[in-house]
Amino acid sequence: MKKKTIPLAITFLTGVIIVVTFFIPHPPFGRLQEDALVWYSVIFGFTMLLGVDSLVRFHATKLRRREKGSWFSTIFFLGLLLSFVTGLISELRFGDAFKVQSSFMYFYNYVLIPLQSTMFALLAFFIASASYRAFRARNLEATLLLITAVIVMLGRVPAGYMLWHKLPPITSWILNVLQLGPMRGIMIGIALGTVAMSLRLILGIERTYLS
Amino acid sequence: MMVLLLLSMSFEAMDTPNDGGQSITIIGRDIPTDVKKILVFRRTEKDTVYKQVGFFSLLSMKYTDNDSIKDGEKYFYRLGVVFPESTFYYNITKPAVSTAQWFNRTRAAVLMYLILFSALVLLFIQLAKRNPEGLFIRKIPALDAIDEAIGRSTELGKPTFFVHGLMGITDAGTLAAITLLRRVAKKIAEYDTPLLVTNFDPIVMTASQETVKQAYTEAGRPDAYNEKNIIYLTYEQFGYTAGVDGLMAREKPGAIFLQGYFFAESLILAETGHAVGAIQIAGTTATVQLPFFVAACDYVLIGEELLAASSYIGREPVMLGSVKGSDWGKAVLIFIIGAYVTLGTIAGILMSTGRHTLMHIFEKLVSVF
Amino acid sequence: MSIWERLGKIDRRIIFLIIGIVVLIPIIFGLKMSVQISPAVQSAYNAINDLKPGSAVMISIDYDAASMPELQPMLIAILRHCFDKNLKVILIDFWPLGLPIGTQGLEQVAKEYKKKYGIDYVNLGYRPGDIAVMLRMGLEIRNVFYGDISGTPLDSLPMMDNIHNYDDIAVVVGLEAGSMGDYWVQYVNARFKQKLILGVTAVMAANAYPYVQSGQIEGLIGGLKGAAEYERLVHHPGFAHVGMASQSWAHVAIVIFIILGNIGFFVERRKGKRL
Numbered sequence: 001m002k003k004k005t006i007p008l009a010i011t012f013l014t015g016v017i018i019v020v021t022f023f024i025p026h027p028p029f030g031r032l033q034e035d036a037l038v039w040y041s042v043i044f045g046f047t048m049l050l051g052v053d054s055l056v057r058f059h060a061t062k063l064r065r066r067e068k069g070s071w072f073s074t075i076f077f078l079g080l081l082l083s084f085v086t087g088l089i090s091e092l093r094f095g096d097a098f099k100v101q102s103s104f105m106y107f108y109n110y111v112l113i114p115l116q117s118t119m120f121a122l123l124a125f126f127i128a129s130a131s132y133r134a135f136r137a138r139n140l141e142a143t144l145l146l147i148t149a150v151i152v153m154l155g156r157v158p159a160g161y162m163l164w165h166k167l168p169p170i171t172s173w174i175l176n177v178l179q180l181g182p183m184r185g186i187m188i189g190i191a192l193g194t195v196a197m198s199l200r201l202i203l204g205i206e207r208t209y210l211s
Numbered sequence: 212m213m214v215l216l217l218l219s220m221s222f223e224a225m226d227t228p229n230d231g232g233q234s235i236t237i238i239g240r241d242i243p244t245d246v247k248k249i250l251v252f253r254r255t256e257k258d259t260v261y262k263q264v265g266f267f268s269l270l271s272m273k274y275t276d277n278d279s280i281k282d283g284e285k286y287f288y289r290l291g292v293v294f295p296e297s298t299f300y301y302n303i304t305k306p307a308v309s310t311a312q313w314f315n316r317t318r319a320a321v322l323m324y325l326i327l328f329s330a331l332v333l334l335f336i337q338l339a340k341r342n343p344e345g346l347f348i349r350k351i352p353a354l355d356a357i358d359e360a361i362g363r364s365t366e367l368g369k370p371t372f373f374v375h376g377l378m379g380i381t382d383a384g385t386l387a388a389i390t391l392l393r394r395v396a397k398k399i400a401e402y403d404t405p406l407l408v409t410n411f412d413p414i415v416m417t418a419s420q421e422t423v424k425q426a427y428t429e430a431g432r433p434d435a436y437n438e439k440n441i442i443y444l445t446y447e448q449f450g451y452t453a454g455v456d457g458l459m460a461r462e463k464p465g466a467i468f469l470q471g472y473f474f475a476e477s478l479i480l481a482e483t484g485h486a487v488g489a490i491q492i493a494g495t496t497a498t499v500q501l502p503f504f505v506a507a508c509d510y511v512l513i514g515e516e517l518l519a520a521s522s523y524i525g526r527e528p529v530m531l532g533s534v535k536g537s538d539w540g541k542a543v544l545i546f547i548i549g550a551y552v553t554l555g556t557i558a559g560i561l562m563s564t565g566r567h568t569l570m571h572i573f574e575k576l577v578s579v580f
Numbered sequence: 581m582s583i584w585e586r587l588g589k590i591d592r593r594i595i596f597l598i599i600g601i602v603v604l605i606p607i608i609f610g611l612k613m614s615v616q617i618s619p620a621v622q623s624a625y626n627a628i629n630d631l632k633p634g635s636a637v638m639i640s641i642d643y644d645a646a647s648m649p650e651l652q653p654m655l656i657a658i659l660r661h662c663f664d665k666n667l668k669v670i671l672i673d674f675w676p677l678g679l680p681i682g683t684q685g686l687e688q689v690a691k692e693y694k695k696k697y698g699i700d701y702v703n704l705g706y707r708p709g710d711i712a713v714m715l716r717m718g719l720e721i722r723n724v725f726y727g728d729i730s731g732t733p734l735d736s737l738p739m740m741d742n743i744h745n746y747d748d749i750a751v752v753v754g755l756e757a758g759s760m761g762d763y764w765v766q767y768v769n770a771r772f773k774q775k776l777i778l779g780v781t782a783v784m785a786a787n788a789y790p791y792v793q794s795g796q797i798e799g800l801i802g803g804l805k806g807a808a809e810y811e812r813l814v815h816h817p818g819f820a821h822v823g824m825a826s827q828s829w830a831h832v833a834i835v836i837f838i839i840l841g842n843i844g845f846f847v848e849r850r851k852g853k854r855l
Contacts, residue, residue, distance in 0.1 A: 023318055037711055045708075047412075048446065050414075119646065123475060135838045160828075196540070199533070208389065
């Protein structure tokens with residue numbers, strides 16, 4: 001009983017205080033929200049250590065047991081060591097790890113950026129295969145989706161204007177008028193759903209996160 | 212001409228409204244456009260000499276003084292208006308006194324709606340306690356499909372993946388995903404299927420570990436729980452995506468749950484999951500990623516459906532009551548929006564015929580927000 | 581299986597190959613395509629163009645290498661516009677991995693226009709805390725950014741003499757690959773009435789249009805096309821224009837695949853009905 005009571009009490013108190021600070025600017029309430037956000041950032045910094053610990057243990061176990069695919073774990077340790085060591089050396093040598101001539105920036109420019117860009121570039125291929133598979137005129141709604149998708153895809157690029165000069169204005173109308181209402185509706189719904197969920201959490205009705 | 216310009220110009224110093232005190236705002240009106248800068252000087256009642264405290268903003272036409280201001284003390288201001296050829300000094304005769312406000316009036320409408328919304332939620336929770344059978348919640352196919360997905364994975368002898376989104380524990384979608392994870396983990400424990408949970412955030416990882424452990428214990432299989440199956444991959448978006456994709460390609464899961472807040476990686480994850488032949492159930496509050504999940508996944512929880520998941524699955528009257536209450540809160544909001552739009556439209560039409568009364572009333576009603 | 585039915589079952593690897601080819605060819609041959617200016621981008625351009633010389637513009641780098649192809653051209657075009665108009669530029673960053681990219685872009689354009697650090701532009705660097713930082717800058721920027729990226733106190737930078745909070749900043753430009761754009765609107769525009777311009781990835785543009793329509797942001801630059809439009813407005817076509825040719829061809833290729841897929845689908849459905 002006590003195991004859950006104290007966390008629930010903390011949740012209730014902090015939740016109510018943060019809601020109250022939104023309406024009451026008078027000290028000590030006014031600055032509490034900002035201070036709480038700063039505390040969260042500090043706590044989050046420490047939890048990064050938890051994450052690194054979990055990763056290191058996971059991969060070390062894989063290596064020790066020589067499990068299938070354990071050579072990926074070798075690459076993990078190599079990457080971890082490389083970024084830590086180059087960052088440290090660059091910071092000591094140049095005073096700032098992000099100096100253009102540092103080894104850390106070399107690692108950043110010639111390893112990290114290409115890797116991130118490659119992963120993002122996969123989207124172009126996947127979107128083509130997903131569109132090809134998903135946009136079939138199976139029924140009325142699917143046909144409307146298909147037509148709208150084709151209009152917007154062509155209207156958003158210069159080729160659309162070359163095909164038909166009215167395509168970009170129609171696309172603009174779809175983006176600024178047709179989809180705006182439903183988008184707003186979904187956003188309002190999600191916001192209200194978040195309020196309802198927060199209310200359940202603050203009042204202790206929703207407790208699954210406590211386990 | 213210069214005298215006319217100076218006479219038209221005016222400044223007023225006042226307590227900064229709706230704040231926590233220790234702040235005074237100076238507002239300027241009709242400031243000529245050729246003013247180069249305006250210096251702000253200040254003294255207290257006891258001081259005899261003005262001291263410069265800052266520069267008046269010609270952009271926002273105001274200056275906010277929170278440099279060592281004490282509440283309750285009178286402050287006198289003088290402004291040095293610098294023109295290209297000369298400088299003129301303007302004394303604000305009336306002193307300003309800073310005070311802290313107990314209520315931010317600009318948020319009155321938010322408070323009213325919050326009270327109304329909370330009242331509706333609490334009302335329906337009470338109604339639900341009295342008459343649990345009387346509450347109707349429509350079917351959510353994606354949540355009904357959870358058992359089917361896990362069953363399929365078990366039959367194929369493949370693991371089930373639960374992929375968390377990219378936000379932290381403070382995000383409502385992430386909390387809802389953890390609730391869903393408990394349900395999925397409990398079912399998986401009963402079926403004795405391997406479960407792998409990937410995490411982007413270390414705090415979410417610890418919460419997931421506790422949730423899964425509890426779920427296995429509830430299912431009577433605490434021995435089957437393996438902490439190493441709930442892993443933190445990385446805090447980098449595409450590093451996480453690459454890690455999850457790699458796991459999918461190697462482990463070839465039978466069912467994949469993509470739950471939480473996703474960004475650009477949503478389609479990469481969903482397409483990879485489709486390529487390995489898994490049944491996919493996605494759920495996100497990220498509106499822009501919904502089309503990708505709809506295109507690539509078998510079932511999708513759209514926005515609030517994810518947030519209502521815990522209520523729908525648990526079927527506890529109290530939880531269902533809160534969902535009904537929030538639905539009614541939304542209905543009230545829809546009514547208010549509809550009423551304002553109708554009134555505004557009629558007022559606009561009448562205004563075009565020269566009748567302004569309704570528009571004045573409408574503008575007053577709008578100023579409430 | 582007839583050739584028409586096969587159209588509905590094209591191997592995804594063929595799709596990947598075709599997409600790869602249509603994207604690469606314009607880049608290899610340096611083909612460019614001109615764009616039409618959309619109202620949202622024109623509004624963004626006007627919001628900066630109407631500023632008086634000497635006004636301060638804060639640019640927030642909220643993206644990293646993954647979104648660099650879409651957002652870096654926007655940054656370069658906006659910086660060119662700002663330096664053309666002799667506006668003061670303040671660079672801040674909320675994504676730690678985006679800071680080097682933003683810094684590189686700023687230094688590149690500043691060198692082009694022979695602008696001086698500390699007088700024409702400053703780089704305040706990265707701070708963790710997102711919303712807390714945004715709120716604290718509303719009172720005093722020095723509360724959060726004590727010094728610039730190199731640690732130099734802000735008070736010793738001539739440009740920052742009269743810049744203390746949002747009252748002294750004409751417009752904030754957020755270049756967004758994540759959810760920071762919503763925070764700028766919800767906290768900075770709502771509480772401090774700060775003028776905002778958002779530059780977002782194409783996927784997120786749909787989410788940001790409500791903000792344009794409601795007037796919460798002055799303008800919106802969406803995706804690579806938005807970047808190309810801004811490049812055209814500042815008369816300096818760059819990478820975004822080259823990217824437009826690739827994007828155009830890729831979109832046309834996807835539409836062709838969709839049409840072929842539907843042909844195959846209808847043929848198969850008709851065959852199924854006959855059976």
